[in-house]
Amino acid sequence: MRTEGDFIHIDEWLIPLSWLYGIGVRFRNWLFDVGILKSKAFDIPVISVGNITVGGSGKTPHVEYLIRLLQDKIKVATLSRGYKRKTRGYVLADDNSTVREIGDEPYQMKQKFSGIYVAVDEKRTRGIENLTTDSATNDVDVILLDDAFQHRYVKPGINILLVDYHRLIMFDRLLPAGRLREPQKGKNRADIVIITKCPKDLKPMEFRVLTKSMDLYPYQDLFFTTIDYDYLVGIFNGAKLPKEGIADRNVLLLTGIASPKQIVVDLESHCKSITPITLKDHHQFSGKDIARLTETYQDLPEPRIILTTEKDATRLQGTEGLDEDIRQNIYVLPIHIRFMLEEEERFNNKILSYVRKNSRNSILVKTKDDNKPRNGNHTGDRPGTISFRDN
Template sequence: MRTEGDFIKVNEWLMPLSWLYGVGVLVRNKLFDLGVLKQKSYSIPVISVGNITVGGSGKTPHVEYLVNLLKDRVKTAVLSRGYKRKSKGYILADRTVTMSDIGDEPFQMARKFDNVYVAVDRDRRNGINRLTGDSETSDVDVILLDDAFQHRYVKPGINILLVDYHRLIIYDKLLPAGRLREPMNGKARADMVIITKCPKDLKPMEFRVLTKAMDLYPYQDLFFTTIEYGELVKVWKTDSDNGGTMTNEQLKDMNVMLLTGIASPKQMVNDLSPLCKSITMMAFGDHHAFCRKDADRINEMFATMPLPRIIITTEKDAVRLEETDGLAEEVRNALYVQPICVRFMLGQEEDFNNKIISYVHKNSRNSILAKGKNDHKPKDSDNTGHRPGTISFRDN
């Protein structure tokens, strides 16, 4: 039987190092709280999506949810660090950019959303300044910061904290014993907290237990989301593929190799196991850069599996596999992507959407929603109090 927090493993023998790490994090956060280290707020709406746990909380599908919510209403930009990219500095995605230039997750979003700016910059302040100041992106209305909960030099208008149901921060420990980037009390900075990857069959009592366990402040909103899987899509399509998709009905007779380079593949194993004949797992580290040696291993393992067989991978793994040399033709023909999206539970979708749209409506510089309704444009500031151009749930 699954329970919340069931993927957590704590290495007790590393707790002394976690204590030292915690002291460093505490000092850094206190310097921001006291204003010694300066935060900057912006007149343009800035929404941050991040977590306290290292990897695997579902940031990308939640950012994509926000993109889908906003892209037809306002000019939207996504700003990411571009983890493990081979470039430096600010880069705006265009048709010539490669996965190596901007990283797998930004590349995935840039390819998926044509009318959205996707940029990478480790210095988020510089990235925001470039997006709002460069002529090619100066019409941007709202910026979504991907994985920026600990990037406190920027003060977002809405700070969204994601917490994996299977790795609840209330049960975890600081790095390196556990996987927390900072102490659990850091959740107080969030305006919204979303418990992600919830089982679809959660009972009302379980929602109440989770709500009490998270122990949020009155100014914070708590939401619950679950993962929805789309039809499998073939990575390398041919004319004979008839659309290149595979339904659950077709999948049930398949022997599946689940090929991943993500932080938490166990959820996918649990979800896909009932849908297919068997699963053979091949897991690499998060954001793994596949090489020729990896391709040889994949080829060898796939060749030993019984027929009929396919390979399922994630969207961000697929963009890296597409640049990998040495994959056998049989592997390429059998490789499918498992698209995922998020769905809000308890009928919370409308409430969440309204809060996001209302914030953007009230604070966007150029938004068609705000045109003629909000002529006063607040200025940037470096103070750490309530900032102009943002909405604070703490005051509502």
Template sequence: MDEFIKIRESLLPISWLYGIGVSIRNFLFNIGILKSRSFDIPIISVGNITVGGTGKTPHVEYLIRLLKDNFNIAVLSRGYKRKSKEFILADDDTEMSIIGDEPYQMKQKFPNITVAVDKDRCHGIEQICGNNSTKNTDVILLDDAYQHRYVKAGINILLVDYHRMLSSDKLLPAGRLRESEDGKSRADMVIITKCPSDLKPMEFRVITKAMDLYPYQQLFFTTLIYKDLMPIYEGESKSIESISEDNILLLTGIASPQQILEDMKPYMKNINQMTYQDHHQFTDKDVEDLNNRYSALPSPKIIITTEKDATRIKGLEGLSEEVKRNIYTLPIEVKFMLEQKDTFNENIIGYVRKNSRNSILAKRKDENESRNSNNSGNRTRTISFRNN
């Protein structure tokens, strides 16, 4: 644990000032001066307190797989680093630059779900619920919205990287915390992500004690599973075991490439890295460097990149034919540990089913009938996981 944490001590005074600003904002929400808005549709928020690298996208994709066969799903994201600014409802032809790499990835993998982007999540929810093509949405998944408190989600899922525990990190810019550790109290579910698959029982207990959650909060643990390599341009899939003797060029532009590197070491002997910042937009110079780096490697050789990076690589011009024939993505999925999968699934499905629009209409009918017969006055209702 905590081996990826690097604190920049010289920036701690700035972090202190930053923390004051964040605390004031949260206080204004807590006392109701800044308003959180509820919606008559199940909303599940998936996010983190740290900047990047907690495995947010694979966890959102897990929820999509869990719900897509029985519910109409919409994923609403900010669309980080997209070239557009307004609300965008993605279709099969929407370009990555218009909605951002992560929403684009989800739309490509799950073409039958709704994917939309809007910096103003309240406005985005209104657009989804009011659009003729998406008004039958059963549940909205908010991608990276833990700090977007203007929406009151029914379930708040907080992701915490096993390698960057909150208690050991510091606020921006000295560390990578967006807000203090106290912010975890808003979560209904906390998931410790990227756990080693061989985590010992004692470590589970140590982490559970360190998280110090409230009784209303549930704690889960997940680990990453790596699937067969998939070609970006041409060719057939490859198992990880089949390239154990190859020279690997690992190409990444994500927040935490260390995890993939550590996980791949048992399977791959010769790993060379090309590492860029998260959401990096590849340039002509990057393409030239990639062509040269790959050409210089001895055979057998292969390029491996992430699914998110692949969305930005696929449209590049100037890649050599050799690179195109040998560049693959490494798909990842999450797996729940400690036999927690069924509990997590049942809670999510139960919340969505109980708060679906059909259920809400039935509840309102019963409430109206009761109100008319008892003259009990007006009531307010908020869809909440904690109250269900």
């Protein structure tokens, strides 16, 4: 089918090194599986969102989906390592936190969702302990772990694995020949698997082929999501532009993310032309980058516009050297995920059911207690972390 090899490149000459790398990863996983290395469970709902490949699979928009689902009902915290931040240890974000202090993705979430706790810590167990015991955050009801599928020192209640439609793990190889962080069977730890960035026109047969190819266990649930785009928003002028507003424009697409190709695919039929400037993930923009951006933009024929991602926008906002013409014509492209096959309600119910069963002090606990049988034999009182494979 069309997904095989879509964006995958295998360096065949590196396969012997992948074999050696695989020995190390398998040995580490074995140490956790037999209990020599310990995974710690917590008495609070913990939901992990991650992948087993290097590069973007849509973690941030899926975490944001969970935030939107939960934030009006309970107190939500996100915890990540804060990749490329200039600080160390546990840091709780506040309104004055910067990208340098907490990293671009946590900064983006704090800017978009002011009512949640956003924390970073390279040691996730310590981060969870701080969130649940510090007086400033101990009313937290659920913790969302961003990019923690390989961080096995934490045992989440729900493990969500994201698989990029264009880099399906069954066609990939281990690092360094391919992009897999661990062998494909690592997917067996997931309670929920989501194939992300799916084309909107997937046919029923393709869904069936993908489902069979993933070869999941009965305790695992499979979902499919696609990307939708919101209004374009000017980074510096705050102006809003409908996505249809670029139909007659020449677009300069500036990205410093792991996997920008899907954005190009999505936009190329909605604008006059696309000229990409593609930088490494989490790239810090330099004076040389700004000069390249300016020169490329000025070479584009009118009408023209610059588009970038929300994550890149967090780093561009503090960048010097942008001339006024660029500042007035650079827009961020907000995205959100949408569940396919009308499966949104089923996914939402699984998440909410888990949180209800395990919440310590939220309004959802009251809802659970109000509906609990009075004979005292209700099994929903059981504390601790419950995986869907137990349900």
